[in-house]
Amino acid sequence: MVMGEPGREEYKIQSFDAETQQLLKTALKDPGAVNLEKVADVIVDHSLQDCVFSKEAGRMCYAIIQAESKQAGQCVFRRGLLNRLQQEYQAREQLRARSLQGWVCYVTFICNIFDYLRVNNMPMMALVNPVYDCLFRLAQPDSLRKEEEVDCLVLQLHRVGEQLERMNRQRMDELFVLIRDGFLLPVGLSSLAQLLLLEIIEFRAAGWQTTPAAHKYYYSEVSD
Numbered sequence: 001m002v003m004g005e006p007g008r009e010e011y012k013i014q015s016f017d018a019e020t021q022q023l024l025k026t027a028l029k030d031p032g033a034v035n036l037e038k039v040a041d042v043i044v045d046h047s048l049q050d051c052v053f054s055k056e057a058g059r060m061c062y063a064i065i066q067a068e069s070k071q072a073g074q075c076v077f078r079r080g081l082l083n084r085l086q087q088e089y090q091a092r093e094q095l096r097a098r099s100l101q102g103w104v105c106y107v108t109f110i111c112n113i114f115d116y117l118r119v120n121n122m123p124m125m126a127l128v129n130p131v132y133d134c135l136f137r138l139a140q141p142d143s144l145r146k147e148e149e150v151d152c153l154v155l156q157l158h159r160v161g162e163q164l165e166r167m168n169r170q171r172m173d174e175l176f177v178l179i180r181d182g183f184l185l186p187v188g189l190s191s192l193a194q195l196l197l198l199e200i201i202e203f204r205a206a207g208w209q210t211t212p213a214a215h216k217y218y219y220s221e222v223s224d
Contacts (some may be wrong), residue, residue, distance in 0.1 A: 015053060016046065024060070031068040031077065039064065040080035044088065047109040048095075054105040058112035065117070078117070082126065085110055089130045092137065104152045107134045111156040115163070128167045131160065132175065139178040141187070150193040153179075154200045161200075162208040176204060 013021050020042055027039045043061060047054040065078050088095065088106055096103035111134075114127045137143060138153035165172040182189070183197040202214055 015050060016042075027064050027077070028060070028067060030071070031064060032072055036064070036068065036077035037080035040077055040084055044081070044084040044109070048088070048102045048105050051101065051105045051108060054109040055112060057109055058116035061113060062116040081113070085113065085127075085130070089133075092134065096137070100146065100148060104148050107138065107152055107156060110134060111160050115160050123163055123167060125167070128164065129171075131164060132168065132171045135164075135175055136178065139175060139182060141182060141185075144182040144193060144197070145188045145190075147190055147193055150196050154196045157200050158203065161204065165204075165208075172204075176201065 013024050016024065023034055023039060023042065026034045027036065043057055047057045061077075061081055065075070068074055068077050089110070092103065092106065095106060110127065110131055114123055114131050117124050117127070119125075135153060135156060138149050138156075143149040143153075161172070179197055180201060183194060183201065189197075199214070203210055206214070
């Protein structure tokens, strides 16, 4: 249905109830016929509850933004989406305290949106610092003791680290100081967390690439 991958897009919508599925299908095909701010709220709310959906929601948001722009030359959906992202960002510590899964889903979602949304073929500057702030929070000692947060940190750096570094190298350097400190002072760090942190340090050092030797070492270790 969207971006040449109907099966994948349809599959993602199936996790919603019938009424919401219809709302999203209409937003993708005829965005002017629905309340796009409500659509943005529905997608954000679901992303905070469903980490599988949060990994792919950027694709759907991108498709709705493109459809609205083509149909009406407007950005109601994008504005609603960014407003909700900002609200959740401002309350991120409360979210983390309330639900670790919700927090991990939020970080996954905002990184996914950063990855997909473009202005003049460039990542959105408005999202650079919020994304960095989320990753910095994941690199704090209390977060590094939780494998879910370490896993999220490493996955997002694999996904958007290179783009983020191009936007602000100084902050990436500072983030990796935290990550190295966390790896070198492993108080309460699990062996898997140490492995993941070492892998991302080497991944960045190799120019955001996994060398064949590193792939063999890390992924055989993880599978073992």
